[in-house]
Amino acid sequence: MKPKQKSKLNRILPAILLGAPAVFSFLIAAHGETTNSVDAAAVQVPANEATVADTNSAAVSPAEAAEIETLKGQVEDLDQKIRILDRHRELDKDDATAAAKTQPILKLDASGFTFSSADTNFAISLHGLIQLDSRTFFSDHNLINNAFLLRRARPIISGTVFHDYDFNFTPDFGGNNGAQILDAYINYRNRPELQVEAGKFKSPVGLEALQSDPYCSFNERSLVTDLVPNRDLGVELHGDLFGGAISYAAGIFNGVSDYNGATVNTDADNDKAFAGRIFLQPWKTTGVNALKGLGAGVGGSFESDRNLAAGLTPGYTTDGQQKFFTYAAGVVANGQHWRVSPQGYYYFGPLGILGEYVISDQEVSRTVAPLGIADLRNTAWEISAGWVLTGEDASYTGVTPRHPFDPRTGHWGAWQVVGRFEELNVDRNAFSATLPFALSTASASSARAWAVGLNWYLNRNIRLNTSFSRTLFSGYNGATPAVPAQAENVLFTRIQLAF
Amino acid sequence: MKTVLKILLPLVVTLAVTAGAKEVTLLNVSYDPTRELYQEYNTAFVKYWKARTGDDVVISQSHGGSGKQAQSVINGLEADVVTLALAYDIDAISQKADLLSADWQKRLPDNSTPYTSTIVFLVRKGNPKHIKDWDDVIRPGVSVVVPNPKTSGGARWAYLAAYAYALEKYGHDDAKARDFVKQLYKNVPVLDSGARGSTVTFAQRGIGDVLLAWENEAHLALKEFGADQFEIVTPSLSILAEPPVAVVDKVAKRHGTLAVARGYLDYLYSDEGQEIAAKNFYRPRNQAIAAKYAANFSQLKLVTLDQEFGSWTKAQATHFADGGVFDQIYQP
Numbered sequence: 065m066k067p068k069q070k071s072k073l074n075r076i077l078p079a080i081l082l083g084a085p086a087v088f089s090f091l092i093a094a095h096g097e098t099t100n101s102v103d104a105a106a107v108q109v110p111a112n113e114a115t116v117a118d119t120n121s122a123a124v125s126p127a128e129a130a131e132i133e134t135l136k137g138q139v140e141d142l143d144q145k146i147r148i149l150d151r152h153r154e155l156d157k158d159d160a161t162a163a164a165k166t167q168p169i170l171k172l173d174a175s176g177f178t179f180s181s182a183d184t185n186f187a188i189s190l191h192g193l194i195q196l197d198s199r200t201f202f203s204d205h206n207l208i209n210n211a212f213l214l215r216r217a218r219p220i221i222s223g224t225v226f227h228d229y230d231f232n233f234t235p236d237f238g239g240n241n242g243a244q245i246l247d248a249y250i251n252y253r254n255r256p257e258l259q260v261e262a263g264k265f266k267s268p269v270g271l272e273a274l275q276s277d278p279y280c281s282f283n284e285r286s287l288v289t290d291l292v293p294n295r296d297l298g299v300e301l302h303g304d305l306f307g308g309a310i311s312y313a314a315g316i317f318n319g320v321s322d323y324n325g326a327t328v329n330t331d332a333d334n335d336k337a338f339a340g341r342i343f344l345q346p347w348k349t350t351g352v353n354a355l356k357g358l359g360a361g362v363g364g365s366f367e368s369d370r371n372l373a374a375g376l377t378p379g380y381t382t383d384g385q386q387k388f389f390t391y392a393a394g395v396v397a398n399g400q401h402w403r404v405s406p407q408g409y410y411y412f413g414p415l416g417i418l419g420e421y422v423i424s425d426q427e428v429s430r431t432v433a434p435l436g437i438a439d440l441r442n443t444a445w446e447i448s449a450g451w452v453l454t455g456e457d458a459s460y461t462g463v464t465p466r467h468p469f470d471p472r473t474g475h476w477g478a479w480q481v482v483g484r485f486e487e488l489n490v491d492r493n494a495f496s497a498t499l500p501f502a503l504s505t506a507s508a509s510s511a512r513a514w515a516v517g518l519n520w521y522l523n524r525n526i527r528l529n530t531s532f533s534r535t536l537f538s539g540y541n542g543a544t545p546a547v548p549a550q551a552e553n554v555l556f557t558r559i560q561l562a563f
Numbered sequence: 564m565k566t567v568l569k570i571l572l573p574l575v576v577t578l579a580v581t582a583g584a585k586e587v588t589l590l591n592v593s594y595d596p597t598r599e600l601y602q603e604y605n606t607a608f609v610k611y612w613k614a615r616t617g618d619d620v621v622i623s624q625s626h627g628g629s630g631k632q633a634q635s636v637i638n639g640l641e642a643d644v645v646t647l648a649l650a651y652d653i654d655a656i657s658q659k660a661d662l663l664s665a666d667w668q669k670r671l672p673d674n675s676t677p678y679t680s681t682i683v684f685l686v687r688k689g690n691p692k693h694i695k696d697w698d699d700v701i702r703p704g705v706s707v708v709v710p711n712p713k714t715s716g717g718a719r720w721a722y723l724a725a726y727a728y729a730l731e732k733y734g735h736d737d738a739k740a741r742d743f744v745k746q747l748y749k750n751v752p753v754l755d756s757g758a759r760g761s762t763v764t765f766a767q768r769g770i771g772d773v774l775l776a777w778e779n780e781a782h783l784a785l786k787e788f789g790a791d792q793f794e795i796v797t798p799s800l801s802i803l804a805e806p807p808v809a810v811v812d813k814v815a816k817r818h819g820t821l822a823v824a825r826g827y828l829d830y831l832y833s834d835e836g837q838e839i840a841a842k843n844f845y846r847p848r849n850q851a852i853a854a855k856y857a858a859n860f861s862q863l864k865l866v867t868l869d870q871e872f873g874s875w876t877k878a879q880a881t882h883f884a885d886g887g888v889f890d891q892i893y894q895p
Contacts, residue, residue, distance in 0.1 A: 144706065147770045148752045154768075155755065 174524040176563045180224075188223035193278055194561045195238065199384060202553040205545035208386060214238040215558070216277060218246070228254045232265075241326040246295055257303040261315075264329065267293035268300065268313035268341040269363035271407035271420045272446070273323065278562035279462035281416075281480075282383070282517055282531050286446035287488035290380040291424035292405060293320045293339065293365060295327045307349040311361075314340035319367040321397070322377035322424055322442075332374035337367030343407075357411030357459070364404040369397035369427075376428065380488060383515060383533035384554040386547045388540075389490055389507040391428070392500060398437065399427025409460055414451050414480075416458030421445040428501055436499040440491035448484035450519075468523035478521040482531070487512040495539065508548035509539025517556075527560045586619040587823050592642035594629035594716050594806065595757035596780040600843040601646070607839060608830050612823060620823055628757035629716030636660065636811065643815045643824045646808040648716020650674070651875035653809050667809045676805040677831035678845035681865055682717070682724040684796040685765065685774040685781040692772040696798045697728040700773060701746035708764050708771035710755045712883050716806070717758040719883060721775040724802040726882075727871045731800060745892035754895070766793065777804070778860070779844035797861035802868065 124132070164182070171178040180187035195215040201208045217238035224230050234247040249263025266274055270292030272285050300315030319337030320328070343361030350356065369375035375397025379387035407420040422444050429437040452458050456466050456478045467475035490509045494502040502509075517531025532555050540548035591601060605622040612620050625632065625640065629648035636642045637660040647653055650668060657663050668675045686694050692705050700707055710718035722744060729743035730736075753770060755761040758780055765774035766788050773796075776784070781795045808828050815824040830836050837847040841856035853860075872878040882888045 144752075144770065147768055151753050151764055151768050151770055155753070155760070 174563060176220075184224075185227040186223075186225055188221065191220035191222065192561065192563055193218040193220065195277075196559045197283055198555075198557045200555040201384060202555070203550065204552070205550075207545045207547065208384070215283070228252055239325060244327055245329060246327060255303070257305050258301070259303050260299065260301055262299045264295055264297045264327070265300075267296040267298075267317055267320070267337075267339045267365065268302070268315065269293055269339055269365050269403055270323075270405055270422065271343075271361075271363070271409065272418065274341075275460060276462075278527070278560060279460065281418075281448055281450050281482040281519065282484060282515055282533075283529065283556040283558050284383050284385060284533075286383075286420075286444075286448065286484060286486040287380070287511055287513065288405075288420045288422050288444045288446040288486060289323050290377070290488055291322050291422040291442055291444050292363075292403060293317075293337075294323050294325070296320045296337070296339075297329070297331070298337075298339075309345055309348050311343045311345075312341070314338075319365075319369070319375070319401075321375055322380070324378055326378075333369060333372050335368045335370065337365055337401075339363070339365035354412055357409070359410075359460075360406075360408035362404065362406045364402065366400070366402045368400055370399075371429070371431065372397045375401065376426070380490075380511070382511060382535045382547070382552050382554075383513055384535070384552050386552060388511050388535075388537055388548045389488075389502065389509070391494075392430075392503050392506075394430055394432035395428055395501045396431055397426060398429035399439070401426040411457070411459050414453070414455055414458055416450040416452075416460075417447070418449075418460075419445075419447040430499065430501065434499055438491075438493050438496070438499065438501055440494050440501065442488070442490050442494075444486070444488040446484060446486035448482065448486075450480050450482040453479040453481060456521075463519070463521050464524055465521045469520075477523060480519040480521070482515075482517045482519060484515045485513070486515075490539075503542075504539055505542035506546075507540065508537035510537065511548075512536050512538075513552075525561060525563045527562070528558065529560070530555070530557045532556075586621060587820055588621045588623065588818075589643045589820055589823055589827060590623045590625065590641060591644050591646055591827070592625045592632050592636055592640060593646040594632060594648040595626055595710075595759040596717065596762075596777050596783065597646060597806075598624065598626050598759075599783060600779070600840065600845060603843065604831070604836060604839045607835055608827055611830060611835070612826060615826075616823075618823070620827075622827075626757075626759070628710065628714040628718075630714045630719075631756060636662070641814050641818070642811045643818055643820045644808065644810050644827055646806065648804070648806050649719060649875060650676075650805070650807045651879050652716060653807055654875065656811065662814060663809055663812045668807060670810075671808065671828060672832060673848050674805065675807045675809055675828075676848075677808060677828075677836065678806070678840040678847055680778050680804045680806065680845055681801045681863070682721045682775055682798075682804065683778050683781050683801065683861070684798060685776045685784055685793050686772065686796050688790075688792055688794055690794060690796065694773050694796055697725055697743075697747075697800075698732075700725070700775070701743060701750065703750075705750050705773065706752055706771040707747060707750040707773050707775060708753060708755075708761050709751055709775040710758055710761045712889055714756040715758055715761075717777050717780070717804075718754075718761075718775075719878075720777075720802055720804040722882065722889065723868065723872060723878060724798075724800075725775075727802055727866045728798065728800045730871060731866075741888060741892060744888075748889075748893045751893075778846075782844040782859070795861075797863050800864045800866065802871075803865040805868070 166182050169180045169182060176189050176191040178187060178189040193216050197215040198212050200210045215238050216236060218234055218236045220234045222232040230251040230253055232247050232249055235243060236246045237243050245264065247265050249261055249265045251259055251261040253259045270289055273289045273292045296317040298315050298317030300313055302313035304311050317337045317339055318331035319335060341361060341363035343359055345359040347355035347358060373396045376391050379390040381387050403422060403424045405420060405422040409418040423441060425441045427437060427439050450458055452463055456463050463478050463480055465478035469475060469477035488511050495504050495509055513533055513535035515531055515533035517529060519527060519529040521527050535552040537548040593601060601624050609620050612618060629652045633647060633652035633655050636645060636656050645653055653667060657665050657667060684694055694700060699705065709721050712718040712722045725744050725747050726740050729740035733739035753764050755764055758777055761774060762780055762784055764770050766784050784793055808831060810824040810828060815821045837849040837852045841847045841852055841859065844859055846860055847853050868875060868878060
């Protein structure tokens with residue numbers, strides 16, 4: 065019973081109890097069973113226990129008084145029954161409330177499907193990411209297929225056990241690398257400041273590489289990401305201090321080559337890599353709105369490889385995912401490999417800017433004549449910016465439309481324009497005439513690109529985007545047609561479902 | 564030099580004492596009507612423990628139907644001590660969760676029951692239904708409020724008190740005694756899960772003619788709602804209710820609170836602990852204090868559980884287990 069109804073009942077019941085005898089007296093009088101006129105309003109009933117017979121004994125015969133007593137008893141019985149029903153409802157409600165506290169919670173919304181225990185100490189969530197792309201290349205001498213492709217197809221299972229242990233399992237069935245396990249890790253999160261993560265996950269170096277796939281501004285990450293590690297197996301200590309003003313991560317990993325879309329589940333050698341990153345957002349928790357979204361940091365890694373072919377990148381790729389640089393046959397990683405990546409972003413209202421610079425310095429050697437070693441320092445940078453035309457806030461974790469797309473209500477979701485400049489330079493010594501580690505007849509030594517795009521966030525789950533990217537190469541002296549022989553012009557589209 | 568020492572010495576001593584002192588948190592999982600008792604007792608114990616050890620104790624209380632509370636501890640509620648309505652509930656914690664040894668009741672005097680109580684009747688002022696004894700409670704037309712014996716310790720004591728009366732009345736004819744309590748529960752319109760809920764049903768919701776209540780709960784109702792609202796009726800016979808206390812060893816060890824938990828329960832037997840119990844209408848074990856507060860407690864024949872029903876294990880299996888006598892006689 066609602067409190068209002070209950071209050072009403074509480075007012076009515078005493079009125080019934082007090083007023084009923086008077087009403088009955090009035091009815092009796094009206095039927096002419098007594099000659100005395102009875103004014104119902106004048107009948108005074110001081111309390112539940114008082115009777116009309118007591119107060120109006122002169123006006124009511126003993127038989128009538130008895131009848132009234134009987135009726136009063138009936139009213140009291142009814143009152144008790146109502147009170148009992150009311151109490152039962154109250155107890156049922158209490159039981160339901162108590163039961164709800166122990167019942168598992170089932171939730172399905174834009175964030176996915178979550179099933180958790182009542183105390184949320186145990187939870188399992190099902191998420192997913194599907195990206196259906198098209199790539200159309202222009203002026204490529206039909207060298208590259210224009211195609212629809214399933215870029216990513218990931219069922220994602222994540223959750224928590226025993227309150228403090230998070231887990232994530234993410235396979236990927238999309239792309240050209242076959243089915244693979246991308247993420248499989250356990251994170252112990254007793255305190256946000258001190259967490260331990262173990263398994264397979266992104267190595268903590270590149271800012272753009274660490275950005276979650278559904279939130280990237282363009283279909284493909286920039287040339288910068290060519291020089292940082294992708295997912296790796298290892299153990300990492302990480303955390304957020306002062307409410308996220310300082311984020312840190314440091315771990316020991318198997319070690320992987322510069323960005324490789326095909327991840328592995330084991331180690332190619334006996335050596336280990338150390339990777340770490342610190343990122344500062346000093347104004348994140350302050351009231352300075354214009355600086356809250358300013359963050360800067362540096363990531364880096366260090367490892368040693370000994371005569372390891374797998375320690376070298378399978379190739380640096382363009383925006384259109386075409387290889388423009390590969391090491392020559394017989395070249396292996398042999399010695400130290402370190403990376404450093406100063407990075408930062410700035411988000412304020414609809415504006416978003418992200419910038420990153422990477423040095424990937426690697427010692428390599430030739431295992432075929434002419435034998436020799438070299439320390440090659442490859443570098444890349446990018447700067448990208450975006451503006452949400454519909455006014456929503458831009459962020460590192462995407463754009464949430466203020467009003468989901470619904471033509472019936474005149475809402476069009478969120479629209480964002482994005483642009484990017486980027487460049488990757490391979491060390492000149494790689495193309496040495498006397499001791500070549502890469503061949504200018506097969507690879508370019510530099511790629512420089514710009515891109516513009518338009519992103520349409522229909523709602524939190526569905527996004528459509530299109531972009532055009534143009535990449536210029538230098539240092540290529542090979543035959544044509546070939547990827548680095550002419551500029552790459554590619555038009556992307558994407559339909560993305562993420563939940 | 565002496566002046567410097569005079570200043571520094573107290574400072575050093577204070578710092579040393581402060582550095583040695585610690586704050587300890589204790590959870591007492593108790594049954595429904597003991598809120599007021601332990602609120603007062605906790606204040607006294609905190610002072611006592613601070614004076615004795617220098618440590619600050621923060622005591623949290625949890626209250627509910629005794630059976631429900633025991634189940635919560637079994638399910639993981641981290642009680643350092645339990646102060647429940649009956650021994651069977653602590654036995655269940657020992658047997659089902661193995662959180663304390665089976666001989667827990669031998670650790671403290673009087674079978675680890677520092678105070679006792681009994682079941683009395685609370686009726687509306689003037690006793691309009693003329694309820695004097697158990698025979699009046701089973702009369703048709705008398706509405707009885709009592710909690711559910713499946714979840715409430717007090718309700719189990721009330722049930723057994725009625726049963727014991729019937730056994731005495733009918734010369735230990737069990738069939739007649741069973742019929743007697745069946746008549747009683749026919750008169751029960753609402754079964755709350757705990758004693759405090761039944762008090763609310765009777766006193767605040769205005770349901771029923773008589774509340775079968777813990778003696779201390781009945782007195783508390785008089786204090787809270789006024790003697791002009793209710794009166795206590797003492798039946799000719801009732802049961803000696805023995806609410807036991809115990810340290811939940813494994814939890815207390817894990818929390819590092821074993822010493823303070825033991826001290827907490829030991830202090831219940833102290834003169835101050837017994838006084839607080841008596842002031843809150845629990846019958847103290849200390850005879851001198853019991854005599855001092857004799858006016859708080861009616862004189863009546865009290866039978867014990869062991870006399871009439873053998874043991875809690877037996878009583879539980881016969882009467883309150885699924886399919887037991889209560890399930891057979893009670894039709895909601």
